[in-house]
Amino acid sequence: MRLIVTFEIDERDPKVDTPDQPTSDPAKTRTYYVPQLRIASGLILFIFVITHFINHGLGLVSINVMQAGQDIRVWVTESALGMALLIAAATFHFVLGIAKFIGTRTWRLGSRDIVQLIFGLLIPIFLIRHVLGTRGVEEMFGVEADYAYALWAMWPNEALWQAILMPLVWIHGCIGIHHWLIVRPWYRRSFWLWNGLAVIIPALAYAGYVAAGRVSTLQSNYHNPLSAEQYSTFVSTLQMTNTVYYVLLAGALGIWLLLLIWQRFSSRVVVTYTNGPAIPATRGLTVLDISRINRIPHASVCGGRARCSTCRVRVVEGYESLPPPSETEIKVLKRVAAPANVRLACQLRPTANLTISTLMPGNVDAKRGAAIDRYHWGVEQEATILFCDLRGFTKMSEGKLSYDVVFLLNQFLGRMAEAIQDSGGFVDKFMGDGIMAIFGMETSVQDSAVSAIKAARAMGGVLDGLNQSLQDELPAPLQIGIGLNTGPVVLGRIGAGHRTDAAARITALGETVNTASRLEGLTKQLEVQVVVSNTTIEASGLPHDEKMERRNVDVRGLSQPVSVYAVKRATDLPSSDNG
Numbered sequence: 001m002r003l004i005v006t007f008e009i010d011e012r013d014p015k016v017d018t019p020d021q022p023t024s025d026p027a028k029t030r031t032y033y034v035p036q037l038r039i040a041s042g043l044i045l046f047i048f049v050i051t052h053f054i055n056h057g058l059g060l061v062s063i064n065v066m067q068a069g070q071d072i073r074v075w076v077t078e079s080a081l082g083m084a085l086l087i088a089a090a091t092f093h094f095v096l097g098i099a100k101f102i103g104t105r106t107w108r109l110g111s112r113d114i115v116q117l118i119f120g121l122l123i124p125i126f127l128i129r130h131v132l133g134t135r136g137v138e139e140m141f142g143v144e145a146d147y148a149y150a151l152w153a154m155w156p157n158e159a160l161w162q163a164i165l166m167p168l169v170w171i172h173g174c175i176g177i178h179h180w181l182i183v184r185p186w187y188r189r190s191f192w193l194w195n196g197l198a199v200i201i202p203a204l205a206y207a208g209y210v211a212a213g214r215v216s217t218l219q220s221n222y223h224n225p226l227s228a229e230q231y232s233t234f235v236s237t238l239q240m241t242n243t244v245y246y247v248l249l250a251g252a253l254g255i256w257l258l259l260l261i262w263q264r265f266s267s268r269v270v271v272t273y274t275n276g277p278a279i280p281a282t283r284g285l286t287v288l289d290i291s292r293i294n295r296i297p298h299a300s301v302c303g304g305r306a307r308c309s310t311c312r313v314r315v316v317e318g319y320e321s322l323p324p325p326s327e328t329e330i331k332v333l334k335r336v337a338a339p340a341n342v343r344l345a346c347q348l349r350p351t352a353n354l355t356i357s358t359l360m361p362g363n364v365d366a367k368r369g370a371a372i373d374r375y376h377w378g379v380e381q382e383a384t385i386l387f388c389d390l391r392g393f394t395k396m397s398e399g400k401l402s403y404d405v406v407f408l409l410n411q412f413l414g415r416m417a418e419a420i421q422d423s424g425g426f427v428d429k430f431m432g433d434g435i436m437a438i439f440g441m442e443t444s445v446q447d448s449a450v451s452a453i454k455a456a457r458a459m460g461g462v463l464d465g466l467n468q469s470l471q472d473e474l475p476a477p478l479q480i481g482i483g484l485n486t487g488p489v490v491l492g493r494i495g496a497g498h499r500t501d502a503a504a505r506i507t508a509l510g511e512t513v514n515t516a517s518r519l520e521g522l523t524k525q526l527e528v529q530v531v532v533s534n535t536t537i538e539a540s541g542l543p544h545d546e547k548m549e550r551r552n553v554d555v556r557g558l559s560q561p562v563s564v565y566a567v568k569r570a571t572d573l574p575s576s577d578n579g
Helices: 026-060 063-077 080-103 111-141 147-154 159-181 185-189 189-218 226-264 287-293 329-336 364-372 402-422 445-469 511-526 533-539
Strands: 269-272 276-282 313-319 340-343 352-356 379-391 426-431 434-439 479-493 505-509 530-531 547-552 561-566
Touching: 026 080, 026 159, 026 189, 063 080, 063 147, 063 189, 063 445, 080 111, 080 313, 080 445, 111 147, 111 159, 111 313, 111 479, 147 159, 147 189, 159 189, 276 287, 287 340, 313 505, 364 505, 379 402, 379 445, 379 511, 379 533, 402 426, 402 434, 434 505, 434 511, 445 479, 445 505, 445 530, 445 533, 479 511, 479 533, 505 511, 511 530, 530 533, 533 561
Parallel strands: 269 352, 479 530
Antiparallel strands: 269 276, 313 340, 313 352, 379 434, 379 479, 426 434, 479 505, 530 561, 547 561
16 A cells, blocks of 8 residues: 655644653663763774775885884773773674664665675674684783784685675775764765775775785794694684574574564554554554555665654654653754644654654665755754845836846846855856855854855955946945844755755745845945844854944834844954954
């Protein structure tokens, strides 16, 4: 049965709000700290892997350079703090990985998640041999595990094992890093760089290992440091350690199978999708699990890790029976200002029947998460808005030929748009003889305010240049008014359906935008070129002097006066170069 998903406007309900304080329920607290611990431990291990791979890559230079790199690396990793941190990270990550496998209720996770999970379970099989053959021999028998020994022990007999182990570890880690960073704009913008590094680093590492191994075979006269008895002890230890891991893996698999059997016969709830099916499901599954198990399209860019909000749903019926959100869920929902009846499907485990409506397109594929146009569905964030208007243009254009009017307007708007774009702004729209621009779509609030002020200064300079070059064609110098305001806005593509091209340009909505427009209108009344809100000046961190007159003004539509700075000339605005 094909699911028809309806999309509802995410209206704010004044009677319900996302909780401001985290729940004190220990189970809910664990759902917040466990993912954080998995990320932290994974990052520590991945940093160790990167340095280890880079050290291998130095084999392309020489074995001596490899050893010098190892001496620097082990100074950190074999220190008391470094060793404790590494052992703790490995232990936590292994335990949490087994727990994640046991908690898996469906294999419809997406190819990346399945590969990551399977590779994670395979890594210890190959890693145990490598660790015992190097660090283990050093601890058990006092053999110095430098590169002379390592290359003697691993080349060429262990070349195949290394060729399998290195991709297992690297791909497992890269998938985890990808899911962690996928929602961050800077990561998506520089995706080409990370893709390149993900290929180059392991390739150079294995090439360095092979090159050093061949040189070692030709030049080294290294002798076996292990006696027959020690080697027998090593083999016994390796077999015992492998057996322990296989038993643990078999135990985890057995628990997983028992849970699946229990799931089939345990109590059930019914989840009804608006304009879609009603699904009987096991109590304890997340809504996202239920969607995946029953092949119902459900967006999840981060793979169900509560690092994005794309899987969120509106609870139409059954809201009163829902368990409270965890700290992790609260953090994400507050970021998107969701009302209380909107929950994350990857975190919501229904305990009673409920009806839901998905709020993101059901055909979004997590594998292409980086390509999702977030502005199509609206983004709420801090930004700086600039309005600029050409004063008295209607009167100035009276009696002129149409060609002259268009030429003059294009000169003005084109040059002003260039000043905005050169300063890092986005031209939202042209409104007759005016411009609206957005700053801070992909930058911090401070950067947005600094860029907007920089643009206003540049626009003042452009105006002076235009008046000088067009003085013979103008009855009077051109005059402008600029309004600047910083605050929360909603950014989205409005009125163009599913199109994401120029016909669906991004625009900004909200009180911040309206206030910026009103401030631009006040420039005529105050006889200045720029009126900039105090929020913009404070956000920028730029200094202000006597050329900027501080005053409180009444703004139409607002009940309280707004604190602003009136600036006679735009070029008198503060500059980041001098501040």
